[in-house]
Amino acid sequence: MQRYGLDYVEIFAPVLRYNTLRLVLFLVASNGWIIRQMDVKTAFLNGYLDEDTEIYMVQPPNFAVPGMEHLVCKLLKAIYGLKQAPRCWYLTLHEFLVSISFERCIKEVCLYIKRVGDSMVLLTVYVDDITI
Template sequence: MPINQPTTSLENNNQDIVISLESPKIVPQQEESSPESNPRQVRSLVDIYETCNLAILEPGSFEEAANQEVWVKAMEEEIKMIEKNNTWELVDFPHGKDIIGVKWVYKTKLNPDGTIQKHKARLVAKGYSQQPGVDYNETFAPVARLDTIRALIALAAHKGWNIHQLDVKSAFLNGILEEEIYVEQPPGFVRKGHEGKVLRLTKALYGLKQAPRAWYSKIDQYFTDHGFRRSKSEPTLYIKTQGQHTLLLSLYVDDLIYTGTNTNMMMEFKEDMMKTFEMTDLGLMSYFLGI
């Protein structure tokens, strides 16, 4: 079955960044339908294991998680990250203000071969109770298109560049809030002697309507301050040039891939990112959004 090779183009000028990838044209062949000519689709091991883990490895409630040491440690790590980031402050109950509830969400992260990478507990605000114009204003945040990511990967492969991957820990906790938001103390971590108090948020929490927007504003400002230009046609694609060297990156919420012409330039970028944000260096990209 002939398949046309994808083509990529990169325009590096002061106007914009353009990465384009033509869709492969597949010329179908006429075949008689039979079990041999129409086999079942094959799923990757990681997809199969993720489905199984929903029932086997991930607790459905805080009460269930509280009885398993691995999930207790995961919750403690999340609270430690939140408090280290100065996300909230304990205050007296504010009369006349809405108090947003919170809940725990549990996820088992897997390696490409289906083995367990880590257990993650996420404290999430019940954002569905927020009132527009009162608890939040803007909510929109751009997300990288898969076509853009595929184009970046194709370009790197064509040029022989390595692609590296970073994961921002608790990314939304970095977003600065403009609104006055209060949440209840998290299950399992209510401070003794202060049961009647609540938490005032100074930074965003997962689940809040404005959390994605706050995080994007924060990371976009970081990239701009460090010499990157944002594409006008793809707001999650950034480019930085230093003389003859180029660094390209694409951001998908809290996952980031980057590539370029110069190893030292890429190393400096990674080191500065890891000083500014809590991050996990995933090394060379091997598995990203199912690609």
């Protein structure tokens, strides 16, 4: 069981506003753009924990080596059930998108834009659902 202030501090992860998605869909439809949607499978398992965060868990049943059941596992990445898992996933995805030259919108932090010459790519994020 996690305790606020001891096991986690920040858990907020932003999500796309419905009106922003409607605006993006309007732009796609009115300009004849191509749109794609994707779902990131097991997204929360891809989020990295902060370096200063130490979380330990009891070994799952049938995982421990006989005689070593008393040992625990130190988590390096988030797992389902962690209160900060959605935030870790969002921050990991954000770092990746910035590394490939996407810019985050100032007013809508789940809208990313990448300009290539005269073209533009709009990418929206709602937890693990991405629209490009």
